[in-house]
Amino acid sequence: QVQVVQSGAEVKKPGASVKVSCKASGYTFSSYYMHWVRQAPGQGLEWMGVINPSGSSTRYAQKFQGRVIMTRDTPTSTVYMDLTSLRSEDTAVYYCVREGGGLAGGKNMDVWGKGTTVTVSS
């Protein structure tokens, strides 16, 4: 079945970086855009950015510009999200999400991972 499986929970110190991975299966990985969305404890959803099917282009939310890098590896059907200069406000669940619609991009998020908890604490 179509799914994305994320890496495990992380605990980081302020100022460090974290790299979360997400392995897709059950569909043609190279035909879909992939997003990252985060949710701080007790808060709403926050869109972080998107990477195109080939990995040649990314678009990030202005809030994360300069601190986030999204990459993908087609042979392993894996997408990565690297967040640097971590601070306590980055403590959240990070979701890897497939965009529906294939290469054309459906502008919706149809397959969600279970989330990766990142805790930033000294």
Place this chain on the structure above:
Amino acid sequence: QSALTQPASVSGSPGQSITISCTGTSSAIGTYNYVSWYQQYPGQAPKLMIYDVSKRPSGVSSRFSGSKSGSTASLTISGLQAEDEADYYCSSHTTSSTYVFGGGTKLTVL
């Protein structure tokens, strides 16, 4: 891009209908028909319920419907059931080729 505006909470009794609004701007919701709605239970990942303003993915109950007027989108749930109690988020593609979510609405089934 500012978050879309949703009511913090709505409630209804079983069998009733409720509507959750989502107010944006001309750059989000007002320009494109790329509004989506997501349902989230506590401790779980969100689930796509409505896309392209009013389309339902396969498997989503027909009790869920969406609409849009100007820069405001709406999600309506008819025949409310206990299992509908959850948080609901709207989202829109923007003219900057980014995405924005609403703050979320907690639905309580009385």
